[in-house]
Amino acid sequence: MSSAKSAATATASSAHSVVEPSPTSKRVAGAIVILYALITLVPLVWIFLTSIKSPPDSISYPPKILFTPSLEGYCNLFTTRTRQTPDYIAALPPPSGVCDAVTRERNMVIAGASNFLPRFANSLIIAFGSTFLAVSLGTLAAYGFSRFKVPLADDLLFFILSTRMMPPIAVAIPIYLMYRQLGLSDTALGMMLLYTAVNVSLAVWLLKGFIDEIPREYEEAAMIDGYTRLQAFFKVVLPQATTGIAATAIFCLIFAWNEYAFASLLTSGSAQTAPPFIPTIIGEGGQDWPAVAAGTTIFLVPILVFTILLRKQLLRGITFGAVRK
Amino acid sequence: MAEIRVDHLRKAFGDFVAVQDSSFTVEDGEFLALLGPSGCGKTTTLRMIAGLELPTGGGIHLGGDDVTYKRASERDIAFVFQLFALYPHMNVRKNIGFPLLSQGVPKAEIKRRVEETAKLLQIDHILDKSVSGLAGGDRQRVALGRAIVRRPKCFLMDEPLGTLDAEFRDVMVRELRELHNRIHATTVYVTHDQIEAMAMADKIAVMNHGIIEQFATPREIYNRPASMYVADFIGSPPMNFLRFSAGLPKGARIARIDGADVQMPELRADVAPGELALGVRPEHIRFSDASPLRGAIYGAEYLGTNQIVTVETAGGLVRARLPAERSYRIGDRVGLSFVADRLSLFDCRSGRAIPSTLHEGTLARDTRHREVRDLEVGHG
Numbered sequence: 291m292s293s294a295k296s297a298a299t300a301t302a303s304s305a306h307s308v309v310e311p312s313p314t315s316k317r318v319a320g321a322i323v324i325l326y327a328l329i330t331l332v333p334l335v336w337i338f339l340t341s342i343k344s345p346p347d348s349i350s351y352p353p354k355i356l357f358t359p360s361l362e363g364y365c366n367l368f369t370t371r372t373r374q375t376p377d378y379i380a381a382l383p384p385p386s387g388v389c390d391a392v393t394r395e396r397n398m399v400i401a402g403a404s405n406f407l408p409r410f411a412n413s414l415i416i417a418f419g420s421t422f423l424a425v426s427l428g429t430l431a432a433y434g435f436s437r438f439k440v441p442l443a444d445d446l447l448f449f450i451l452s453t454r455m456m457p458p459i460a461v462a463i464p465i466y467l468m469y470r471q472l473g474l475s476d477t478a479l480g481m482m483l484l485y486t487a488v489n490v491s492l493a494v495w496l497l498k499g500f501i502d503e504i505p506r507e508y509e510e511a512a513m514i515d516g517y518t519r520l521q522a523f524f525k526v527v528l529p530q531a532t533t534g535i536a537a538t539a540i541f542c543l544i545f546a547w548n549e550y551a552f553a554s555l556l557t558s559g560s561a562q563t564a565p566p567f568i569p570t571i572i573g574e575g576g577q578d579w580p581a582v583a584a585g586t587t588i589f590l591v592p593i594l595v596f597t598i599l600l601r602k603q604l605l606r607g608i609t610f611g612a613v614r615k
Numbered sequence: 616m617a618e619i620r621v622d623h624l625r626k627a628f629g630d631f632v633a634v635q636d637s638s639f640t641v642e643d644g645e646f647l648a649l650l651g652p653s654g655c656g657k658t659t660t661l662r663m664i665a666g667l668e669l670p671t672g673g674g675i676h677l678g679g680d681d682v683t684y685k686r687a688s689e690r691d692i693a694f695v696f697q698l699f700a701l702y703p704h705m706n707v708r709k710n711i712g713f714p715l716l717s718q719g720v721p722k723a724e725i726k727r728r729v730e731e732t733a734k735l736l737q738i739d740h741i742l743d744k745s746v747s748g749l750a751g752g753d754r755q756r757v758a759l760g761r762a763i764v765r766r767p768k769c770f771l772m773d774e775p776l777g778t779l780d781a782e783f784r785d786v787m788v789r790e791l792r793e794l795h796n797r798i799h800a801t802t803v804y805v806t807h808d809q810i811e812a813m814a815m816a817d818k819i820a821v822m823n824h825g826i827i828e829q830f831a832t833p834r835e836i837y838n839r840p841a842s843m844y845v846a847d848f849i850g851s852p853p854m855n856f857l858r859f860s861a862g863l864p865k866g867a868r869i870a871r872i873d874g875a876d877v878q879m880p881e882l883r884a885d886v887a888p889g890e891l892a893l894g895v896r897p898e899h900i901r902f903s904d905a906s907p908l909r910g911a912i913y914g915a916e917y918l919g920t921n922q923i924v925t926v927e928t929a930g931g932l933v934r935a936r937l938p939a940e941r942s943y944r945i946g947d948r949v950g951l952s953f954v955a956d957r958l959s960l961f962d963c964r965s966g967r968a969i970p971s972t973l974h975e976g977t978l979a980r981d982t983r984h985r986e987v988r989d990l991e992v993g994h995g
Contacts, residue, residue: 505698505700507698510665510687510694511700511761513686513687514690514693515761516718516765517717518688521717526702530703
């Protein structure tokens with residue numbers, strides 16, 4: 291994410307100068323970008339370092355820069371544990387793995403798997419599912435708005451956008467009541483539909499811009515070449531809209547992945563996603579910060595991978611309009 | 616290949632009428648140019664023939680079938696777009712083979728026909744290249760390849776040379792015409808460039824404000840313009856108009872302009888008193904000291920093979936195409952004489968030509984060699 295950001299910053303700063311910037315100003319600009327990247331990276335580094343600290347190290351003051359790395363946070367994240375007497379632990383057979391050993395040092399034994407993996411899986415299913423739905427519906431709607439004379443198109447587009455204008459907290463209670471009636475509360479399908487509804491407006495608006503840029507001649511050529519409009523859409527328009535679709539997908543995914551307010555209000559059990567779950571990881575005698583940090587670190591990985599895979603498209607999506615021919 | 620018949624075709628976008636009651640027939644194997652300024656309805660006409668726009672009224676027949684409201688994909692036509700519309704995510708081979716793919720042609724057959732087409736257009740060496748890196752002329756050829764690979768009923772082209780450099784456009788004009796001579800495909804070609812239309816077309820339809828002003832061969836259009844609009848649009852410099860007020864009887868051979876008697880082709884109709892214009896092509900003007908119609912040299916453009924001399928007369932500026940040898944001094948008084956049997960007379964109010972012996976059979980035969988030169992001059 292930060293690499294895309296810094297590149298965008300660089301583009302923006304160089305766009306203002308008419309002449310080729312001098313080596314000195316290039317160096318200064320580079321230094322500023324690197325500095326900015328470092329500043330944005332500090333919280334991420336902090337989270338990662340906390341995730342590999344032992345619980346005492348994680349709350350020591352002043353914070354420890356040098357410490358012995360520990361996997362305790364990750365072990366605690368994935369397991370539930372029970373306290374036992376030292377005698378009981380001594381009588382056990384040798385530990386079967388790292389986590390077993392780490393846990394025994396704290397006079398505890400692993401009792402079973404924690405809820406993190408199912409919550410993480412919920413997040414994956416709901417975020418990717420809603421992104422897929424929002425982008426698919428958004429692409430079709432955007433194509434319709436772009437190519438056909440839709441009655442009241444401007445009003446409809448405004449109406450679509452207006453769904454994003456209210457804060458989640460304002461609509462959460464009506465949605466909660468509705469979902470209870472419909473049997474959708476605390477279901478993955480319900481969350482997927484909700485995130486799709488929120489994201490589809492963003493998708494329609496972003497994608498309409500991209501599809502407007504694709505000349506109609508391509509579809510017309512395909513239709514004359516013997517294809518129906520739908521075939522032309524899939525064979526000619528979609529391949530050219532991939533940049534826009536990828537950028538839109540990332541924005542939708544980031545929203546659905548990070549969404550906290552709806553998730554914490556509408557899910558509590560089987561459909562709970564990772565964001566409301568992670569802060570509830572409580573160790574013995576207070577918050578288990580290394581486990582929370584470990585959860586956050588793992589939580590960052592999918593979005594990081596997805597963004598790196600699509601970073602070229604994302605960059606074009608952000609600077610859309612400026613770099614297109 | 617097939618004949619295209621357009622019957623009282625009409626297209627309105629809301630209150631704006633783009634095409635008004637157009638009727639014409641493109642014979643099997645004929646090359647028609649739809650010529651006119653932008654906004655004259657030529658592209659709309661073409662898009663209706665293609666099925667990309669539906670007409671407001673009238674009909675379109677393709678090889679005898681009524682296709683007026685058929686989908687574009689069901690008409691079996693090919694269209695070459697102004698910006699070529701080559702699919703950027705496919706290479707040259709896939710672009711050319713794309714129309715065959717929709718027809719379910721087997722892969723080996725597609726490969727064979729794509730290669731055959733590429734050879735015909737001399738682009739077989741770039742078949743596996745990406746279309747985004749191609750030069751303008753090669754893009755043009757690929758677009759043509761995609762059009763001819765399917766052997767459609769007709770070709771429709773919307774200003775396909777519009778984006779090419781002037782120098783390269785000449786090459787493509789020749790190539791297009793040669794291609795047409797080889798495959799004899801019924802073609803409708805939209806252009807605003809009279810040179811392209813004159814050089815390539817068998818017939819030209821000159822359009823203005825949604826109306827076909829004249830539908831005829833290039834020679835007919837140049838020599839016997841049906842309206843002042845056509846006379847002014849075709850030819851460079853355009854036809855001169857000498858305006859005068861008169862009423863003339865059928866059989867009249869003399870027009871009195873600025874007190875001078877000017878001989879013209881014999882009229883075949885009575886002309887009610889009103890504003891008239893005598894149309895004179897620049898190459899039909901000679902300087903003659905004896906002529907009573909006089910003016911002063913206003914300027915001269917030297918063109919190498921000839922020169923355009925502008926003369927200021929009582930009726931306005933007149934441009935003459937004269938041999939390049941003599942040079943003229945600005946301000947010199949000269950007399951103007953015209954090639955009498957090549958003049959057109961127009962009614963200024965309606966803008967239409969008044970029938971005269973000019974419009975009768977023999978002209979084209981008598982003056983063939985002269986017309987050939989006229990055309991060359993027109994292109995220079």
